[in-house]
Amino acid sequence: MKAHSMTDPAQILAHSPAHIPAHIPDEWLLDHAAGATPEPVAVLVEAHLALSAPARATYARLAAVGGVLLEQQSPADLAPDAFARMLARIDASPAPVAAIAPAATAGLLPAAVSAYAGPSIDALDWRRVVRGVEQATLKLGRPSPYELSLLRIAAGKSIPQHTHEGDELLLVLAGSFEDGRAGYARGDVCAADASVDHAPVADRATDCLCLHVANAPIKLTGPFGRFLNPLLKLARR
Amino acid sequence: MRIASDMMPVNRAETLALHPAAATAAAAALAGALAPFLNRSIQGAMANDSDPPPLGAPAPETPTLDALVRDLGAVASRQDRAAFARLFAHFAPRVKGYLMRLGAERAQADDLMQDVMLTVWRKAPGYDPKMASPGTWIFAIARNRRIDALRRDKRADLDPDDPGLMPDAAALPDRTLDARLWETRLAGAIADLPPEQAQMLRLAYYEDRSHGDIASSLRLPLGTVKSRLRLAVARLRTMFENDT
Missing domain, CATH: 1.10.10.10 (Winged helix-like DNA-binding domain superfamily/Winged helix DNA-binding domain)
Structure with missing residues (x-):
């Protein structure tokens, strides 16, 4: 992975001794390694893996569980001509080649995200959520209870104090934020559910860009926020 | 939920x-x-598991991991078909069993298994034994192929050797x-x-x-x-x- 400029505030945060990189909780990595992750969550997990070495190390162990279980799998009987068919397909296909490694993290957006966001995030349909916070929903291949979106929090601005009726995952792609529990820099994931009541605040120096996945709307809990609940939609429904 | x-x-x-x-x-x-599964027949190991049906004939001797790694190397370096036949004999019935367990019909499982094993043949040069065992590598291919086929996600065809999904050597x-x-x-x-x-x-x-x-x-x-x-x-x- 490329080293990022140390003048990037997110990188300063990422390298400051106080910052503990926040890797996604294990259950999400396990879902992905098992192949049980719904599409929007898979996109976030793959983007996170591209940016987080500790997450990749855990993921390698969980991927190995799949290998062990495949070895343990009861063999199914094959069609009698299975290998003959295989050879015919091999003859019809080009010789094995070493794949050219894709650049997983070449730009701002990991490859997993740019496949959904397109070449320019500015061209997306950004909508204001509250002052200083904009959201662009990304189109999925098939319907899902989870919504996938990009979230832009202007420097110094915040998402009002809220809790969640489902799961929410926020992956930082640029800038940084803190939510009273921890600080999050590029590559970090903030996971929240009904037990978490927080108000993410972007770093004062730079805008914060996040990938956001949620399967239920957030619920505002601040003194004024309660009145705004009907207006605020960080996830549909 | x-x-x-x-x-x-x-x-x-x-x-x-x-x-x-x-x-x-x-x-x-x-x-x-x-x-522990090495050097052991797993025939009957999942005896209480009714689907998919186990292979009728006794399983051939399970190859060692070293033998599987060598065979993948031989496919990669010289398209060795005898080596591939051994890999196929070991993995194809397991991949098919895995796909059926996850709900694929027999014919569909056959087709998907063929796709998986063709990917094994074609991508063998990208396999790195330091990163994963052959079983782990092939499981990832089968898992991704199943997701592509059954879920129709918009996600790009995941590469099992995508460095973004690989641990750093360190x-x-x-x-x-x-x-x-x-x-x-x-x-x-x-x-x-x-x-x-x-x-x-x-x-x-x-x-x-x-x-x-x-x-x-x-x-x-x-x-x-x-x-x-x-x-x-x-x-x-x-x-x-x-x-x-």
């Missing part, structure tokens, strides 16, 4: 049929079955131990998991359930499922770190 409703296009009948008691029995069977648990030996130990660690944790792994890997789905289908609080999964992962992790 609403998550369960629209996530899984396959296995819907099984999802409905799953009863906590049945699942516990299945987990106990699994815990028994997950004995992050591997022990650089003196290669990944193959590491997986031998993993098999033992999985066998030693308490039944309720082994059950979680089985539901995730063999029944396509996310942790949210597991919670709703077993009617367990989501927090319970998360903590069991985290405990299982933590146990696997300590096993790697202590046993070196």
